[in-house]
Amino acid sequence: MNKQILLKSRPLGKPTAENFTITDAPAVSAKEGELVVKAKYISVDPYMRGRMSDAKSYIPPFEIDKAIEGGIVAVVTESRHPDFKIGDAVYASLQWKEVQVVAAGKVTKLDKNIAPLSYYLGILGMPGLTAYFGLLDIGKPLAGQTVVVSGAAGAVGIVVGQIARIKGCRVVGIAGSDEKNAYLSDELKFDAVINYHTTADMKEAIAKACPNGVDVYFDNVGGTISDAVIANINKGARIILCGQISTYNDMKALFGLRPQTTLLKKSALMQGFIVSNYASRFPEGVKQLSLWLGERKLSYHETIIQGFERLPEAFIGLFEGKNTGKSLVEIV
Amino acid sequence: MNKQILLKSRPLGKPTAENFTITDAPAVSAKEGELVVKAKYISVDPYMRGRMSDAKSYIPPFEIDKAIEGGIVAVVTESRHPDFKIGDAVYASLQWKEVQVVAAGKVTKLDKNIAPLSYYLGILGMPGLTAYFGLLDIGKPLAGQTVVVSGAAGAVGIVVGQIARIKGCRVVGIAGSDEKNAYLSDELKFDAVINYHTTADMKEAIAKACPNGVDVYFDNVGGTISDAVIANINKGARIILCGQISTYNDMKALFGLRPQTTLLKKSALMQGFIVSNYASRFPEGVKQLSLWLGERKLSYHETIIQGFERLPEAFIGLFEGKNTGKSLVEIV
Numbered sequence: 323m324n325k326q327i328l329l330k331s332r333p334l335g336k337p338t339a340e341n342f343t344i345t346d347a348p349a350v351s352a353k354e355g356e357l358v359v360k361a362k363y364i365s366v367d368p369y370m371r372g373r374m375s376d377a378k379s380y381i382p383p384f385e386i387d388k389a390i391e392g393g394i395v396a397v398v399t400e401s402r403h404p405d406f407k408i409g410d411a412v413y414a415s416l417q418w419k420e421v422q423v424v425a426a427g428k429v430t431k432l433d434k435n436i437a438p439l440s441y442y443l444g445i446l447g448m449p450g451l452t453a454y455f456g457l458l459d460i461g462k463p464l465a466g467q468t469v470v471v472s473g474a475a476g477a478v479g480i481v482v483g484q485i486a487r488i489k490g491c492r493v494v495g496i497a498g499s500d501e502k503n504a505y506l507s508d509e510l511k512f513d514a515v516i517n518y519h520t521t522a523d524m525k526e527a528i529a530k531a532c533p534n535g536v537d538v539y540f541d542n543v544g545g546t547i548s549d550a551v552i553a554n555i556n557k558g559a560r561i562i563l564c565g566q567i568s569t570y571n572d573m574k575a576l577f578g579l580r581p582q583t584t585l586l587k588k589s590a591l592m593q594g595f596i597v598s599n600y601a602s603r604f605p606e607g608v609k610q611l612s613l614w615l616g617e618r619k620l621s622y623h624e625t626i627i628q629g630f631e632r633l634p635e636a637f638i639g640l641f642e643g644k645n646t647g648k649s650l651v652e653i654v
Numbered sequence: 655m656n657k658q659i660l661l662k663s664r665p666l667g668k669p670t671a672e673n674f675t676i677t678d679a680p681a682v683s684a685k686e687g688e689l690v691v692k693a694k695y696i697s698v699d700p701y702m703r704g705r706m707s708d709a710k711s712y713i714p715p716f717e718i719d720k721a722i723e724g725g726i727v728a729v730v731t732e733s734r735h736p737d738f739k740i741g742d743a744v745y746a747s748l749q750w751k752e753v754q755v756v757a758a759g760k761v762t763k764l765d766k767n768i769a770p771l772s773y774y775l776g777i778l779g780m781p782g783l784t785a786y787f788g789l790l791d792i793g794k795p796l797a798g799q800t801v802v803v804s805g806a807a808g809a810v811g812i813v814v815g816q817i818a819r820i821k822g823c824r825v826v827g828i829a830g831s832d833e834k835n836a837y838l839s840d841e842l843k844f845d846a847v848i849n850y851h852t853t854a855d856m857k858e859a860i861a862k863a864c865p866n867g868v869d870v871y872f873d874n875v876g877g878t879i880s881d882a883v884i885a886n887i888n889k890g891a892r893i894i895l896c897g898q899i900s901t902y903n904d905m906k907a908l909f910g911l912r913p914q915t916t917l918l919k920k921s922a923l924m925q926g927f928i929v930s931n932y933a934s935r936f937p938e939g940v941k942q943l944s945l946w947l948g949e950r951k952l953s954y955h956e957t958i959i960q961g962f963e964r965l966p967e968a969f970i971g972l973f974e975g976k977n978t979g980k981s982l983v984e985i986v
Contacts, residue, residue, distance in 0.1 A: 379919045380889070544914050557712070563918045578912055582876050585926035586895045587711045592924040594917035 324349060327418040327633050329384045333374055336571040336641050341374070342634040347389075350423040352402040357429065359396035359412060360421050361630070364651045365443040366637040367392065367477070368542075371570040380596050389417035390633075393448055395432065395439050406431065413442045420630055420653060436612050444477050444648035445615065445622045446608055448597055452564060453481035453540075454607045455600040458489075460562045460593045461538040465490030468532045470551050473542030474512070475502035477648035478564060481611075482540045483512050484620050491538070494531045496547060498643040505646055509621055524550035535559075543568045545575040552581050555588050563594040571641060623647030628654050656681060658721045659750040659965050665706055668903040668973050673706070674966040679721075682755040684734040689761065691728035691744060692753050693962070696983045697775040698969040699724065699809070700874075703902040712928050721749035722965075725780055727764065727771050738763065745774045752962055752985060768944050776809050776980035777947065777954045778940055780929055785813035785872075786939045787932040788894045790821075792925045793870040797822030800864045802883050805874030806844070807834035809980035810896060813943075814872045815844050816952050823870070826863045828879060830975040837978055841953055856882035867891075875900045877907040884913050887920050895926040903973055955979030960986050 326347035333341045352358045370392055373384045384390055394416040398406050403426035406412070412429040416422060432442050444450060456478075463469050469486040473479045474495030483506065486493045494514045495506045503515035514531035521527045528536070528550055535556035541548050544566030552561065561581075569575040585592055600607070614620040625645035627636045629652075636651045658679035665673045684690045702724055708715045716722055726748040730738050735758035738744070744761040748754060764774050776782060788810075795801050801818040805811045806827030815838065818825045826846045827838045835847035846863035853859045860868070860882055867888035873880050876898030884893065893913075901907040917924055932939070946952040957977035959968045961984075968983045 380921070541914070544912070548914070563914050566915050566918060569912075569915060576912055576915060578909060580876070580908055580910055580912060581914070582873070582880070582895050582924070582926070583898050583901060583908060585924060586898060586928075587926065589712070589927050589931055590925075592914070592917060593922075594914070594919065595921050596918075599921055 324419060324421045325630055326389045326420070327630075328387050329374060329390055331386065332376060333371070333571070337371065337374065337634075337638050339634055339638070342390075344631055347419050347421070350421060352400045352423055354402050355426055356402050356423050357398050357406055357412070357426050358400035358421060358423050359414075359416070359429070360399050361394050361396045361416070361419065361653045362411070363395040363440045363443055363626075364418065364630075364633060364653065365393035365447070366633065366640055366649050366651065367448070368565055368567050368570065368640050370637065371641070389419055391415055391417050393443050395442055396429075401426075411439050413447065418633055437615060440624060440626065440650060440652070441615075441622065443650050444624060445481055445620065446611055449477035449648060450481050450611050451600065451604060451607045452597040453478045453485060454611060455597060455603065456562045456564050456595055457482050457485050457538070457540055459600070460591075460595060461540060461560045463489050463491045463538045466492075467537035468492045468494065468534055469538040469540065470494045470496065470528065470532065470536050471540040471542070472496040472547050472551065473565065473567060474506055474515070475646045476542060479540070479542055480506070480510060480623060480647055481620070484510055485614075486538070487511060488614065488619055492532070492534075494528070496543075496551075502646050505623065509623075518547050525553045528554045538562070540564060541566070545569060546578065549579045549581075552584050555584065555590050557588050557590075559588055559590040561585075561590065561592040563592060567641070625649045626652050628652045656751065656753045657962055658752070659962075660719050661706060661716045661722055663718065664708060665703070665903070669703065669706065669966075669970050671966050671970070674722075676963055679751050679753070682753060684732045684755055686734050687758055688734050688755050689730050689738055689744070689758055690732035690753065690755050691746075691748070691761070692731050693726050693728045693748070693751070693985045694743070695727040695772045695775055696750060696962075696965060696985065697725035697779070698965065698972055698981050698983065699780070700897055700899050700902065700972050702969065703973070721751055723747055723749050725775050727774055728761075733758075743771050745779065750965055769947060772956060772958065772982060772984070773947075773954065775982050776956060777813055777952065778943055781809035781980060782813050782943050783932065783936060783939045784896060784929040785810045785817060786943060787929060787935065788896050788927055789814050789817050789870070789872055791932070792894045792923075792927060793872060793892045795821050795823045795870045798824075799869035800824045800826065800866055801870040801872065802826045802828065802860065802864065802868050803872040803874070804828040804879050804883065805897065805899060806838055806847070807978045808874060811872070811874055812838070812842060812955060812979055813952070816842055817946075818870070819843060820946065820951055824864070824866075826860070828875075828883075834978050837955065841955075850879050857885045860886045870894070872896060873898070877901060878910065881911045881913075884916050887916065887922050889920050889922075891920055891922040893917075893922065893924040895924060899973070957981045958984050960984045
């Protein structure tokens with residue numbers, strides 16, 4: 323039996339189980355140049371919330387009553403292309419289906435010897451490359467400078483902070499629980515951590531954690547947390563806009579203190595980006611991240627939920643701040 | 655008799671005549687290495703409003719009961735330095751005094767043959783260089799792209815728009831009166847102009863004036879006008895933060911729609927700057943602007959008020975939107 327998960331309705335505010343529906347999908351077979359693939363790991367990522375709204379963005383919205391799409395690691399079960407054989411592991415942007423057909427040109431073959439296959443949805447995939455190119459290409463951190471990252475315990479944040487450490491920066495992480503912050507401090511060796519849930523005056527807490535001010539801010543969250551970081555930036559600071567998760571379910575957070583006056587006074591830069599801007603340089607990023615993993619300079623953490631039918635639960639969990647590191651679903 | 659103008663009190667909201675006081679200044683004489691200079695043209699600029707508040711910024715605030723400081727073109731009346739003789743014209747950041755003493759190292763000698771001396775407070779001075787470096791270095795406009803400038807009829811805006819035209823861009827100006835816009839269209843050949851005072855839906859008006867979207871936005875004003883421009887930016891747009899005049903007298907304008915979500919969706923850049931960041935390249939800028947002036951590729955407009963005692967009135971006028979081009983005071 324082949325199952326799929328469809329977007330039943332567009333979430334108003336935080337997504338709920340009612341926004342999804344699980345149905346039977348038809349059996350499939352490959353035509354010339356195609357593969358049949360069986361999902362092994364399915365990624366859940368905050369950016370997917372944007373595709374559930376019908377607002378215009380850098381990628382088109384999901385359609386109602388159509389299968390949701392996202393990053394998937396799958397195994398080839400039927401091949402009509404000479405470059406692929408049964409049992410090959412591949413990555414592609416695919417539908418939330420247990421089994422599906424895909425053009426061979428749309429998948430990337432994965433090397434099981436470099437890292438566990440699930441890593442290609444995280445540290446060696448979209449989140450890792452997002453951290454790598456956003457921090458290094460836009461943030462341009464210099465040794466001795468201070469880098470602040472929000473959403474620090476998330477799939478992107480944990481890589482940002484560790485690369486900044488490799489580059490010799492003071493790294494300050496902002497996350498939403500003491501458990502997450504203990505992981506950032508103890509395992510990843512962040513220099514300071516701030517729990518935004520238990521900190522009354524974020525601006526003051528950041529000033530204290532950053533005695534030399536903030537040179538680079540990698541922003542995954544937006545809203546008032548970012549206001550507090552921006553209030554502490556140095557002249558010539560770089561602010562990397564990667565995500566604005568605080569606003570995804572709450573339209574009110576789109577309004578607040580405009581950053582322009584501070585950017586002007588500090589000759590600071592704010593730059594939005596999406597990892598696909600760097601597609602031509604992905605091999606460079608994967609190579610460097612693999613190297614650091616091999617050298618044990620990068621540590622990694624996954625929250626893996628088992629069972630295809632638990633995809634909605636895993637996705638909703640992203641907005642409940644419960645999970646540390648990369649969240650994904652394993653199909654067992 | 656030597657006169658000076660002091661900051662009597664910090665403005666709350668829009669500056670008024672009561673914030674200034676005019677008093678007698680002592681007679682001065684030069685020591686070794688110094689000059690005595692007599693002010694000829696005194697610049698009034700929107701950024702000076704910032705120095706009247708006591709908030710921390712890129713330059714320290716003016717002090718109460720001290721003379722205001724700003725850009726001044728003056729004539730040497732006494733010289734104790736071998737490089738200067740009586741009658742030389744110089745530019746410096748000086749006090750609002752008719753006559754004062756200054757270290758020779760702090761002034762720049764001006765060439766009367768290149769342009770009228772007043773131009774060194776405008777198109778060949780701080781505002782012209784601000785337009786030149788901000789637009790070209792941060793905005794990086796390409797031929798065929800669309801450049802929008804707010805505060806378009808001001809000292810910086812008129813230069814921004816004309817440089818963008820020289821670079822082959824479609825140029826759209828936003829200003830506050832039909833008279834100003836007629837000047838921008840008829841004299842400076844802007845492709846489209848928008849009067850924000852008489853336009854109900856700015857977002858729609860900008861969309862109409864920019865059928866291919868906005869690639870570069872040179873922002874002198876901030877607030878809701880900028881919100882409307884930012885709503886129309888293209889992927890990869892560059893937003894140059896030069897001024898936020900709408901917020902200088904109105905703290906409420908600091909709050910509103912945060913631009914981060916749009917910058918993120920559009921992979922767009924927002925960069926604050928101050929012209930002194932480019933100090934090492936000023937000679938390049940002055941040379942190119944002089945060349946364009948000589949070739950009649952740049953046109954220029956000044957609003958000159960005569961009389962030292964009218965400096966407060968000229969400064970206050972900046973925030974009343976009455977003047978076109980560069981505002982300055984001539985000492986007669």
